[in-house]
Amino acid sequence: MKQDMIVILDLGSEENSALARKIRSFGVYSEIHPHDLKKENIQALPNVKGVILYGGKNNVVDGVKIDVFPEIYDLDIPVVSIDHDGKCPILDLNDLEKFLFDTCKCEKNWNMTNFIADQVELIRKQVGDKKVLLALSGGVDSSVVAALLEKAIGDKLTCVHVNHGLLRQGEPEEVCKVFGDEMQSTLIYVDAIDRFLDKLKGVEDPEQKRKIIGAEFIRVFEEEARKLEGIDFLAQGTIYPDIVESGTKTGKAVKAHHNVGGLPDDLKFELVEPLKYLFKDEVRACGKELGLPDNMVYRQPFPGPGLGVRCLGAITRDRLEAVRASDAILREEFEKAGLRGKVWQYFTAIPDFKSVGVRDNARSFEWPVIIRAVNTVDAMTAEIAHLDWDLLDKITKRIVTEVKGVNRVCYDLSPKPTGTIEWE
Ligand code: XMP
Secondary structure: OOOOEEEEEEEEOOOHHHHHHHHHHOOOEEEEEEOOOOHHHHHHOOOEEEEEEEEOHHHEEOOEEOOOOHHHHHOOOOEEEEOOOOOOHHHOHHHHHHHHHHHOOOOOOOOHHHHHHHHHHHHHHHHOOOEEEEEOOOOHHHHHHHHHHHHHHHHHEEEEEEEOOOOOOOHHHHHHHHHHHHOOOEEEEEEOHHHHHHHHOOOOOHHHHHHHHHHHHHHHHHHHHHHOOOEEEEEOOOOHHHHHHOOOOOOOOOOOOOOOOOOOHHHOOEEEOOOOOOOHHHHHHHHHHOOOOHHHHOOOOOOOOHHHHOEOOOOOHHHHHHHHHHHHHHHHHHHHOOOEOOEOEEEEEEOOOOEEEEEOOEEEEEEEEEEEEEEOOOOOOEEEOOOOHHHHHHHHHHHHHHOOOEEEEEEOOOOEOOOOOOOO
16 A cells, blocks of 8 residues: 555544545545544554544533543554644644654655555455446546546446436536547446436426436336346445535534435445545546546536426426526536636526517517526535626527527526525
Protein backbone atom coordinates (compact mmCIF):
# COMPACT_ATOMS: atom_id res chain seq x y z
CA MET A 1 0.00 0.00 0.00
CA LYS A 2 1.31 3.39 -0.94
CA GLN A 3 -0.46 5.77 1.44
CA ASP A 4 0.23 6.67 5.05
CA MET A 5 -2.91 7.04 7.12
CA ILE A 6 -4.15 8.98 10.13
CA VAL A 7 -7.12 7.38 11.88
CA ILE A 8 -9.69 9.66 13.49
CA LEU A 9 -11.74 7.92 16.16
CA ASP A 10 -15.18 9.46 16.27
CA LEU A 11 -16.19 10.37 19.80
CA GLY A 12 -19.06 12.53 18.65
CA SER A 13 -17.48 15.65 17.19
CA GLU A 14 -19.43 17.21 14.35
CA GLU A 15 -16.11 18.36 12.91
CA ASN A 16 -14.70 14.92 12.10
CA SER A 17 -15.27 15.24 8.37
CA ALA A 18 -13.75 18.71 8.33
CA LEU A 19 -10.68 17.41 10.20
CA ALA A 20 -10.29 14.49 7.77
CA ARG A 21 -10.41 16.94 4.88
CA LYS A 22 -7.83 19.21 6.55
CA ILE A 23 -5.47 16.27 6.98
CA ARG A 24 -5.97 15.22 3.37
CA SER A 25 -5.30 18.81 2.28
CA PHE A 26 -1.78 18.30 3.69
CA GLY A 27 -1.35 15.28 1.38
CA VAL A 28 -1.96 12.68 4.12
CA TYR A 29 -4.79 10.17 3.87
CA SER A 30 -7.24 10.07 6.77
CA GLU A 31 -10.17 7.84 7.66
CA ILE A 32 -12.81 8.26 10.36
CA HIS A 33 -13.72 5.17 12.38
CA PRO A 34 -16.12 4.49 15.26
CA HIS A 35 -14.81 5.17 18.77
CA ASP A 36 -15.04 1.49 19.76
CA LEU A 37 -12.55 0.31 17.18
CA LYS A 38 -10.22 -2.18 18.87
CA LYS A 39 -6.45 -1.92 19.01
CA GLU A 40 -6.03 -4.94 16.74
CA ASN A 41 -8.43 -3.42 14.17
CA ILE A 42 -6.26 -0.34 13.99
CA GLN A 43 -3.16 -2.49 13.68
CA ALA A 44 -4.81 -4.35 10.80
CA LEU A 45 -5.33 -1.11 8.84
CA PRO A 46 -2.55 -0.34 6.36
CA ASN A 47 0.18 2.21 7.18
CA VAL A 48 -1.47 3.91 10.16
CA LYS A 49 0.96 6.60 11.41
CA GLY A 50 -1.14 8.21 14.10
CA VAL A 51 -4.53 8.29 15.82
CA ILE A 52 -6.66 11.30 16.73
CA LEU A 53 -9.52 10.94 19.20
CA TYR A 54 -12.05 13.62 18.47
CA GLY A 55 -15.03 14.09 20.74
CA GLY A 56 -17.99 16.35 21.07
CA LYS A 57 -18.62 18.29 24.28
CA ASN A 58 -17.25 16.15 27.13
CA ASN A 59 -17.47 13.14 24.81
CA VAL A 60 -21.16 12.88 25.65
CA VAL A 61 -23.49 11.58 22.93
CA ASP A 62 -27.23 11.48 23.60
CA GLY A 63 -26.59 11.87 27.32
CA VAL A 64 -24.12 8.98 27.48
CA LYS A 65 -20.40 9.45 28.01
CA ILE A 66 -18.45 7.41 25.50
CA ASP A 67 -14.78 6.53 25.37
CA VAL A 68 -12.25 4.55 23.39
CA PHE A 69 -10.82 1.22 24.61
CA PRO A 70 -7.93 2.09 26.95
CA GLU A 71 -5.49 -0.19 25.09
CA ILE A 72 -5.65 2.27 22.18
CA TYR A 73 -3.12 4.33 24.15
CA ASP A 74 -0.70 1.37 24.06
CA LEU A 75 -0.38 1.47 20.28
CA ASP A 76 3.21 2.11 19.27
CA ILE A 77 2.18 5.14 17.19
CA PRO A 78 1.27 8.65 18.40
CA VAL A 79 -2.25 8.98 19.83
CA VAL A 80 -3.63 12.43 20.51
CA SER A 81 -6.95 13.42 21.99
CA ILE A 82 -8.76 16.61 21.08
CA ASP A 83 -10.45 18.13 24.09
CA HIS A 84 -13.54 19.66 22.65
CA ASP A 85 -14.11 22.27 25.33
CA GLY A 86 -12.34 24.81 23.22
CA LYS A 87 -8.76 23.57 23.61
CA CYS A 88 -7.73 21.81 20.41
CA PRO A 89 -3.91 21.77 20.15
CA ILE A 90 -3.83 20.33 16.68
CA LEU A 91 -6.95 22.02 15.27
CA ASP A 92 -4.64 24.92 14.54
CA LEU A 93 -3.24 24.30 11.05
CA ASN A 94 0.41 24.83 12.08
CA ASP A 95 0.08 22.39 14.94
CA LEU A 96 -1.75 19.90 12.78
CA GLU A 97 1.08 20.08 10.25
CA LYS A 98 3.64 19.51 13.03
CA PHE A 99 1.62 16.55 14.36
CA LEU A 100 1.43 14.95 10.92
CA PHE A 101 4.98 15.40 9.79
CA ASP A 102 7.12 15.82 12.96
CA THR A 103 5.28 13.62 15.46
CA CYS A 104 3.80 10.94 13.19
CA LYS A 105 6.49 11.16 10.48
CA CYS A 106 3.87 10.95 7.75
CA GLU A 107 4.83 11.32 4.14
CA LYS A 108 2.82 13.44 1.74
CA ASN A 109 1.72 10.50 -0.34
CA TRP A 110 -2.06 10.96 -0.53
CA ASN A 111 -2.83 11.70 -4.15
CA MET A 112 -5.12 10.20 -6.75
CA THR A 113 -2.40 8.16 -8.46
CA ASN A 114 -1.61 6.39 -5.18
CA PHE A 115 -5.28 6.13 -4.19
CA ILE A 116 -6.07 4.39 -7.47
CA ALA A 117 -3.05 2.07 -7.18
CA ASP A 118 -4.10 1.11 -3.63
CA GLN A 119 -7.74 0.57 -4.59
CA VAL A 120 -6.79 -1.56 -7.58
CA GLU A 121 -4.77 -3.77 -5.21
CA LEU A 122 -7.60 -3.93 -2.65
CA ILE A 123 -10.28 -4.67 -5.25
CA ARG A 124 -8.19 -7.45 -6.78
CA LYS A 125 -7.64 -8.94 -3.34
CA GLN A 126 -11.35 -8.74 -2.45
CA VAL A 127 -12.74 -10.03 -5.75
CA GLY A 128 -10.16 -12.69 -6.68
CA ASP A 129 -11.35 -14.47 -9.80
CA LYS A 130 -15.05 -13.89 -9.07
CA LYS A 131 -17.42 -11.56 -10.96
CA VAL A 132 -18.82 -8.13 -10.11
CA LEU A 133 -22.04 -6.45 -11.19
CA LEU A 134 -22.58 -2.68 -11.30
CA ALA A 135 -25.69 -0.61 -12.00
CA LEU A 136 -24.18 2.12 -14.15
CA SER A 137 -26.45 5.16 -14.27
CA GLY A 138 -23.94 7.43 -15.95
CA GLY A 139 -23.81 9.71 -12.88
CA VAL A 140 -20.40 10.70 -11.53
CA ASP A 141 -20.14 8.13 -8.74
CA SER A 142 -21.19 5.02 -10.64
CA SER A 143 -19.08 6.08 -13.65
CA VAL A 144 -15.96 6.47 -11.52
CA VAL A 145 -16.57 3.10 -9.84
CA ALA A 146 -16.97 1.51 -13.28
CA ALA A 147 -13.70 3.00 -14.54
CA LEU A 148 -11.86 1.95 -11.37
CA LEU A 149 -13.19 -1.62 -11.50
CA GLU A 150 -12.47 -1.83 -15.20
CA LYS A 151 -8.85 -0.99 -14.42
CA ALA A 152 -8.67 -3.44 -11.52
CA ILE A 153 -10.53 -6.49 -12.83
CA GLY A 154 -11.30 -5.86 -16.53
CA ASP A 155 -13.80 -8.33 -17.93
CA LYS A 156 -14.73 -9.71 -14.51
CA LEU A 157 -16.92 -6.58 -14.29
CA THR A 158 -20.37 -6.47 -15.87
CA CYS A 159 -22.13 -3.10 -16.01
CA VAL A 160 -25.88 -2.80 -16.47
CA HIS A 161 -27.16 0.50 -17.83
CA VAL A 162 -30.94 0.79 -17.51
CA ASN A 163 -32.44 3.41 -19.77
CA HIS A 164 -35.75 4.29 -18.12
CA GLY A 165 -36.52 6.93 -20.71
CA LEU A 166 -36.01 9.69 -18.14
CA LEU A 167 -32.35 10.43 -18.84
CA ARG A 168 -31.05 13.67 -20.29
CA GLN A 169 -30.28 14.11 -23.95
CA GLY A 170 -27.21 12.16 -25.02
CA GLU A 171 -26.69 10.35 -21.70
CA PRO A 172 -27.35 6.72 -22.67
CA GLU A 173 -25.26 7.20 -25.83
CA GLU A 174 -22.40 8.69 -23.79
CA VAL A 175 -22.42 5.76 -21.34
CA CYS A 176 -22.34 3.24 -24.20
CA LYS A 177 -19.58 5.18 -26.01
CA VAL A 178 -17.28 5.61 -22.99
CA PHE A 179 -17.75 2.23 -21.34
CA GLY A 180 -18.87 -0.02 -24.20
CA ASP A 181 -16.67 1.27 -27.04
CA GLU A 182 -13.69 3.07 -25.51
CA MET A 183 -13.12 1.02 -22.35
CA GLN A 184 -14.63 -2.13 -23.86
CA SER A 185 -16.35 -3.05 -20.62
CA THR A 186 -18.96 -5.77 -20.55
CA LEU A 187 -21.93 -3.45 -20.74
CA ILE A 188 -25.52 -4.59 -20.83
CA TYR A 189 -27.75 -1.84 -22.15
CA VAL A 190 -31.39 -2.29 -21.21
CA ASP A 191 -33.96 -0.31 -23.15
CA ALA A 192 -36.76 -0.17 -20.58
CA ILE A 193 -38.31 3.05 -21.86
CA ASP A 194 -41.74 1.68 -22.77
CA ARG A 195 -41.90 -0.36 -19.61
CA PHE A 196 -41.33 2.67 -17.37
CA LEU A 197 -43.55 5.04 -19.33
CA ASP A 198 -46.39 2.52 -19.40
CA LYS A 199 -46.20 2.11 -15.62
CA LEU A 200 -46.21 5.88 -15.18
CA LYS A 201 -49.11 6.55 -17.50
CA GLY A 202 -51.71 8.81 -15.84
CA VAL A 203 -49.85 8.92 -12.49
CA GLU A 204 -49.92 12.51 -11.20
CA ASP A 205 -48.74 12.29 -7.62
CA PRO A 206 -44.99 13.06 -7.34
CA GLU A 207 -44.34 10.57 -4.51
CA GLN A 208 -46.20 7.87 -6.38
CA LYS A 209 -44.14 8.61 -9.50
CA ARG A 210 -40.89 8.36 -7.51
CA LYS A 211 -41.99 5.06 -5.94
CA ILE A 212 -42.92 3.55 -9.29
CA ILE A 213 -39.63 4.58 -10.88
CA GLY A 214 -37.58 3.27 -7.92
CA ALA A 215 -39.42 -0.05 -7.71
CA GLU A 216 -39.37 -0.64 -11.45
CA PHE A 217 -35.65 0.12 -11.56
CA ILE A 218 -34.97 -2.56 -8.99
CA ARG A 219 -37.17 -5.04 -10.86
CA VAL A 220 -35.37 -4.45 -14.17
CA PHE A 221 -31.94 -4.64 -12.55
CA GLU A 222 -32.88 -7.77 -10.65
CA GLU A 223 -34.12 -9.45 -13.84
CA GLU A 224 -30.84 -8.69 -15.56
CA ALA A 225 -28.82 -9.91 -12.56
CA ARG A 226 -30.70 -13.20 -12.47
CA LYS A 227 -29.91 -13.81 -16.15
CA LEU A 228 -26.19 -13.70 -15.38
CA GLU A 229 -24.34 -16.56 -13.81
CA GLY A 230 -21.67 -16.65 -11.16
CA ILE A 231 -21.91 -13.06 -9.92
CA ASP A 232 -20.73 -12.77 -6.32
CA PHE A 233 -20.24 -9.06 -5.86
CA LEU A 234 -22.28 -5.92 -6.33
CA ALA A 235 -20.32 -2.70 -6.80
CA GLN A 236 -21.82 0.57 -5.60
CA GLY A 237 -20.89 4.21 -5.92
CA THR A 238 -21.28 4.87 -2.21
CA ILE A 239 -19.29 7.96 -1.22
CA TYR A 240 -18.33 9.29 2.18
CA PRO A 241 -21.19 11.82 2.61
CA ASP A 242 -23.67 8.93 2.01
CA ILE A 243 -22.21 7.15 5.03
CA VAL A 244 -22.09 10.25 7.21
CA GLU A 245 -25.67 11.23 6.30
CA SER A 246 -26.93 7.74 7.07
CA GLY A 247 -25.76 8.20 10.66
CA THR A 248 -22.57 6.94 12.23
CA LYS A 249 -22.52 5.45 15.74
CA THR A 250 -22.39 8.95 17.20
CA GLY A 251 -24.14 11.03 14.57
CA LYS A 252 -27.80 11.31 13.72
CA ALA A 253 -29.17 10.01 10.43
CA VAL A 254 -30.02 12.81 8.03
CA LYS A 255 -31.45 10.58 5.34
CA ALA A 256 -31.41 6.90 4.50
CA HIS A 257 -28.34 5.76 2.62
CA HIS A 258 -29.76 5.65 -0.87
CA ASN A 259 -27.25 3.11 -2.19
CA VAL A 260 -27.94 0.45 0.37
CA GLY A 261 -31.16 -1.34 1.16
CA GLY A 262 -32.82 -0.91 -2.21
CA LEU A 263 -32.07 -4.34 -3.61
CA PRO A 264 -33.77 -7.52 -2.47
CA ASP A 265 -31.94 -9.63 0.12
CA ASP A 266 -32.12 -12.82 -1.90
CA LEU A 267 -29.74 -11.43 -4.50
CA LYS A 268 -27.07 -12.17 -1.86
CA PHE A 269 -24.19 -10.11 -3.13
CA GLU A 270 -21.15 -9.00 -1.24
CA LEU A 271 -20.56 -5.26 -1.72
CA VAL A 272 -17.58 -3.58 -3.38
CA GLU A 273 -17.54 0.12 -2.51
CA PRO A 274 -14.14 1.58 -3.45
CA LEU A 275 -15.20 5.24 -3.13
CA LYS A 276 -16.72 5.02 0.31
CA TYR A 277 -14.06 7.18 1.95
CA LEU A 278 -14.00 9.87 -0.73
CA PHE A 279 -15.64 13.27 -0.73
CA LYS A 280 -17.34 14.41 -3.93
CA ASP A 281 -14.50 16.60 -5.22
CA GLU A 282 -12.09 13.70 -4.64
CA VAL A 283 -14.39 11.37 -6.61
CA ARG A 284 -14.23 13.83 -9.51
CA ALA A 285 -10.43 14.01 -9.25
CA CYS A 286 -10.32 10.21 -9.29
CA GLY A 287 -12.50 10.15 -12.43
CA LYS A 288 -10.21 12.67 -14.15
CA GLU A 289 -7.17 10.61 -13.27
CA LEU A 290 -8.87 7.51 -14.71
CA GLY A 291 -9.39 9.36 -17.99
CA LEU A 292 -13.16 9.87 -17.92
CA PRO A 293 -14.41 12.80 -20.05
CA ASP A 294 -15.12 16.14 -18.36
CA ASN A 295 -18.84 16.05 -19.13
CA MET A 296 -19.08 12.86 -17.11
CA VAL A 297 -16.76 13.90 -14.29
CA TYR A 298 -18.27 17.36 -13.77
CA ARG A 299 -21.85 16.24 -14.24
CA GLN A 300 -24.40 18.09 -12.13
CA PRO A 301 -26.41 16.25 -9.51
CA PHE A 302 -29.29 14.48 -11.24
CA PRO A 303 -32.13 12.82 -9.32
CA GLY A 304 -32.59 9.05 -9.63
CA PRO A 305 -36.13 9.53 -11.06
CA GLY A 306 -34.50 11.82 -13.63
CA LEU A 307 -36.66 13.89 -15.94
CA GLY A 308 -39.64 12.06 -14.44
CA VAL A 309 -39.75 14.67 -11.65
CA ARG A 310 -39.25 17.53 -14.11
CA CYS A 311 -42.07 16.55 -16.42
CA LEU A 312 -44.64 17.67 -13.87
CA GLY A 313 -47.84 15.77 -13.16
CA ALA A 314 -48.72 12.77 -15.32
CA ILE A 315 -45.81 12.16 -17.72
CA THR A 316 -46.60 12.26 -21.43
CA ARG A 317 -44.09 11.46 -24.15
CA ASP A 318 -44.48 14.81 -25.92
CA ARG A 319 -43.86 16.86 -22.76
CA LEU A 320 -41.01 14.54 -21.80
CA GLU A 321 -39.34 15.26 -25.14
CA ALA A 322 -39.95 18.99 -24.63
CA VAL A 323 -38.29 18.97 -21.20
CA ARG A 324 -35.36 16.93 -22.57
CA ALA A 325 -34.86 19.25 -25.54
CA SER A 326 -35.17 22.47 -23.49
CA ASP A 327 -32.76 21.10 -20.87
CA ALA A 328 -30.21 20.35 -23.61
CA ILE A 329 -30.50 23.94 -24.92
CA LEU A 330 -30.13 25.36 -21.42
CA ARG A 331 -27.03 23.26 -20.73
CA GLU A 332 -25.49 24.13 -24.07
CA GLU A 333 -25.99 27.87 -23.55
CA PHE A 334 -24.72 27.78 -19.95
CA GLU A 335 -21.66 25.94 -21.20
CA LYS A 336 -21.04 28.53 -23.93
CA ALA A 337 -21.46 31.34 -21.38
CA GLY A 338 -18.77 29.73 -19.18
CA LEU A 339 -21.23 28.95 -16.38
CA ARG A 340 -20.48 25.25 -16.00
CA GLY A 341 -19.07 24.79 -12.53
CA LYS A 342 -20.05 28.39 -11.62
CA VAL A 343 -23.78 27.75 -11.19
CA TRP A 344 -24.34 24.71 -8.96
CA GLN A 345 -27.35 23.19 -10.68
CA TYR A 346 -29.51 24.20 -13.64
CA PHE A 347 -32.26 22.48 -15.56
CA THR A 348 -35.73 22.95 -16.99
CA ALA A 349 -39.12 21.66 -15.87
CA ILE A 350 -42.40 21.59 -17.74
CA PRO A 351 -45.82 21.90 -16.09
CA ASP A 352 -48.91 20.04 -17.25
CA PHE A 353 -50.92 23.03 -18.42
CA LYS A 354 -50.92 25.20 -21.52
CA SER A 355 -51.29 28.92 -22.09
CA VAL A 356 -52.35 31.09 -25.00
CA GLY A 357 -49.76 32.71 -27.25
CA VAL A 358 -49.20 33.77 -30.85
CA ARG A 359 -47.10 32.00 -33.43
CA ASP A 360 -46.94 32.83 -37.15
CA ASN A 361 -49.73 35.40 -36.72
CA ALA A 362 -52.08 32.79 -35.31
CA ARG A 363 -53.25 31.83 -31.83
CA SER A 364 -51.14 29.15 -30.16
CA PHE A 365 -52.00 27.05 -27.13
CA GLU A 366 -48.81 25.49 -25.80
CA TRP A 367 -46.82 24.63 -22.66
CA PRO A 368 -44.49 26.91 -20.74
CA VAL A 369 -40.96 25.80 -19.80
CA ILE A 370 -39.57 26.75 -16.39
CA ILE A 371 -35.86 27.42 -15.93
CA ARG A 372 -34.38 26.55 -12.54
CA ALA A 373 -30.81 27.64 -11.72
CA VAL A 374 -29.54 27.59 -8.14
CA ASN A 375 -26.44 27.94 -6.04
CA THR A 376 -25.98 26.02 -2.83
CA VAL A 377 -23.30 24.45 -0.66
CA ASP A 378 -25.05 21.32 0.51
CA ALA A 379 -28.42 21.35 -1.33
CA MET A 380 -30.20 21.77 2.03
CA THR A 381 -30.79 25.44 1.30
CA ALA A 382 -30.33 27.23 -2.01
CA GLU A 383 -30.36 30.68 -3.61
CA ILE A 384 -31.31 31.41 -7.19
CA ALA A 385 -28.48 32.19 -9.59
CA HIS A 386 -28.44 35.82 -10.71
CA LEU A 387 -28.33 35.34 -14.43
CA ASP A 388 -27.58 37.77 -17.15
CA TRP A 389 -30.76 39.00 -18.96
CA ASP A 390 -29.14 38.67 -22.37
CA LEU A 391 -28.40 35.02 -21.64
CA LEU A 392 -31.97 34.38 -20.46
CA ASP A 393 -33.23 36.14 -23.57
CA LYS A 394 -31.09 33.99 -25.85
CA ILE A 395 -32.13 30.76 -24.13
CA THR A 396 -35.79 31.77 -24.26
CA LYS A 397 -35.68 32.54 -27.99
CA ARG A 398 -34.01 29.20 -28.70
CA ILE A 399 -36.47 27.22 -26.59
CA VAL A 400 -39.62 28.78 -28.07
CA THR A 401 -38.38 28.31 -31.62
CA GLU A 402 -36.61 24.93 -31.34
CA VAL A 403 -38.75 23.01 -28.85
CA LYS A 404 -42.00 21.68 -30.19
CA GLY A 405 -45.12 22.68 -28.27
CA VAL A 406 -43.57 25.42 -26.09
CA ASN A 407 -44.55 29.09 -26.34
CA ARG A 408 -43.33 30.60 -23.05
CA VAL A 409 -40.28 30.46 -20.75
CA CYS A 410 -40.40 31.41 -17.06
CA TYR A 411 -37.54 31.82 -14.59
CA ASP A 412 -38.18 30.35 -11.14
CA LEU A 413 -37.12 32.94 -8.54
CA SER A 414 -37.78 30.82 -5.45
CA PRO A 415 -35.07 30.15 -2.90
CA LYS A 416 -34.98 26.91 -0.88
CA PRO A 417 -36.83 27.16 1.41
CA THR A 418 -39.61 27.74 0.42
CA GLY A 419 -39.16 25.92 -2.87
CA THR A 420 -37.14 22.74 -3.12
CA ILE A 421 -34.58 22.60 -5.91
CA GLU A 422 -36.62 20.08 -7.90
CA TRP A 423 -40.29 20.79 -8.55
CA GLU A 424 -41.50 17.36 -7.51
P1 XMP B 1 -34.48 19.08 -3.49
O1 XMP B 1 -35.44 19.03 -4.64
O2 XMP B 1 -34.86 18.15 -2.36
O3 XMP B 1 -33.13 18.48 -4.08
O4 XMP B 1 -34.18 20.47 -3.01
C1 XMP B 1 -31.88 18.57 -3.44
C2 XMP B 1 -30.85 17.93 -4.37
O5 XMP B 1 -31.08 16.52 -4.48
C3 XMP B 1 -31.33 16.17 -5.83
N1 XMP B 1 -32.39 15.16 -5.79
C4 XMP B 1 -32.16 13.84 -5.83
N2 XMP B 1 -31.00 13.15 -5.92
N3 XMP B 1 -32.24 11.13 -5.92
C5 XMP B 1 -31.06 11.79 -5.97
O6 XMP B 1 -30.01 11.13 -6.04
C6 XMP B 1 -33.44 11.75 -5.82
O7 XMP B 1 -34.49 11.13 -5.78
C7 XMP B 1 -33.38 13.19 -5.78
N4 XMP B 1 -34.35 14.13 -5.68
C8 XMP B 1 -33.71 15.34 -5.66
C9 XMP B 1 -31.75 17.44 -6.52
O8 XMP B 1 -31.49 17.39 -7.92
C10 XMP B 1 -30.90 18.45 -5.80
O9 XMP B 1 -29.58 18.46 -6.28
